[in-house]
Amino acid sequence: MELNTAETMEPNMTSKPKKIAEGLFHLPAGNPAEGYLIGARCAKCGLVVFPRRVVCPGCLDRESMEETALSKHGTLYSFSVNQVAPDGFTAPYITGKVDLPEKVRIFAVITGCEATEDALSIGMDMQMVFEAVGRDAAGNELIGYAFRPAEQH
């Protein structure tokens, strides 16, 4: 897959959203709606990993890992409604682990629902989104990846 690197060519640095972490996801043209997580797929054994890395942890091949955009939907493995928050977060907030179809389990903040036990259930369908998930020390919004309950069809 051809990965879009438009964000690195963004001329106006001040309008570029600040990312919560580098190297984990792309925001093509700075647009959160088109964001995706950067994984790696082993061309030899098929294992998919996140974050991407050079050596396949399955077959140890050093040449076979290819960058891949991960699926943006999955099922909720588990979640936690946290009543205490680390720096940059406000309690209560939810963290969860979501299993993607590539058999990758992603840890992320969960948004788009009330921070209550009843809002989520293990096994439910989740949608990946890119949005402000925290703030830096100066109070600026930081864009990260998160999951929210998938919309019902």
Add this chain to the structure above:
Amino acid sequence: MGKLAREVSIIGVGMTGFGKHPDKTIKDLAREAAWAAIDDSGVDPRRIQTIYCGNSVEGLLSGQEDVRGQVVMRDAGLAGRPVVNTPNACASSSTALREAWLAIASGLYDIALAVGFEKLFVGDTAKTTRALATCTDVEVEGNLGVFFPGMYAMEAKRYMYETGCTKEQIAKVTVKNHRNGCLNPHAQIRHEVTVEQVLNAKMIADPITLYMCSPIGDGGAAAILCAKEIAHRFRSDPIHVAAIGMASGAYQDIAIDRKTPTSTEMAAEESFEISGVGPEDVDLAEIHSAFSPAEYTFFEELGFCARGEAPQFLEEGKTEISGSIPINTSGGLESKGHPVGATGLAMVHEVVIQLRGQAGARQVSNPRVGLVHNGGGLIGGDNAVMCVHILKR
């Protein structure tokens, strides 16, 4: 796997009380623990040939990032020998013990000191919390709202979903460990709690309430090890280090379907292979219950019972001091306390005095084999570090 050149014994253990020690520096904690172990062993301290120092986050709290062990050993009067620092999150001092064991087993040294020390009360809980949150991959989980009680809560919630374990059953772990801690003069929190009190305590991350969490604390713990062939010169009751198994987590990207073992399963397998004992031979164990529900999942991964059976073992009294496989007789991390760099050697302290028959009111009846399970940090879906020690009388 190869063979050890020779066997190793623990001939001395010592620890400070765990708790809030505003009057003690990190040097005081390390010195008191080290000298308590030296006094307990009867060894002439001039004969200690090599020293291993476990500490997790002192660098981030005080700025003493490097040569932490040399700094505290200089204060303790033990400078001059090789000092090796073994920072490895909550398993730092188990890592120190393992290095001391290997150094003697190799034949190079006869007598070694392993010491763990940590001072987490620095007048700024947020600073301590930030420092402890570096026990992960800070580029990945670290930036994304990682919160250790929440990480354990997710695993607990999944365990409840898969096995039917209830919140009441998790609270019973907390109740048992606090009851045991009341009998331990070194424990940080020495009061009993009821299931109702545990469930009604401040919610931290459902199902984990405040009482289910290990507290932050200050403390030190140490052990003196020597070659088994000379152990009887110092004590009539040396404790044999039958094995130390160690692993790092295989992480979720290859463990998601549970086809690959967890770090606990790998470290346990190695320790059972080296020692030749199995879970059925173990008479008591200290398990890394940083949060109460983890006692169940780790108990199962260590092979003491099948998945989903641990709550039943507790409810039948099997994991009580009087039971067939007592767990966390020291009070566990929830009650005894968890000054992270000192935790592993404090667990070893408990098992050693139990095997010697010196545990007083919490003494297990005639134990011969004890196990210590001490993990550190979280990366992906597993502990970053895992150590399983098997000690024999």
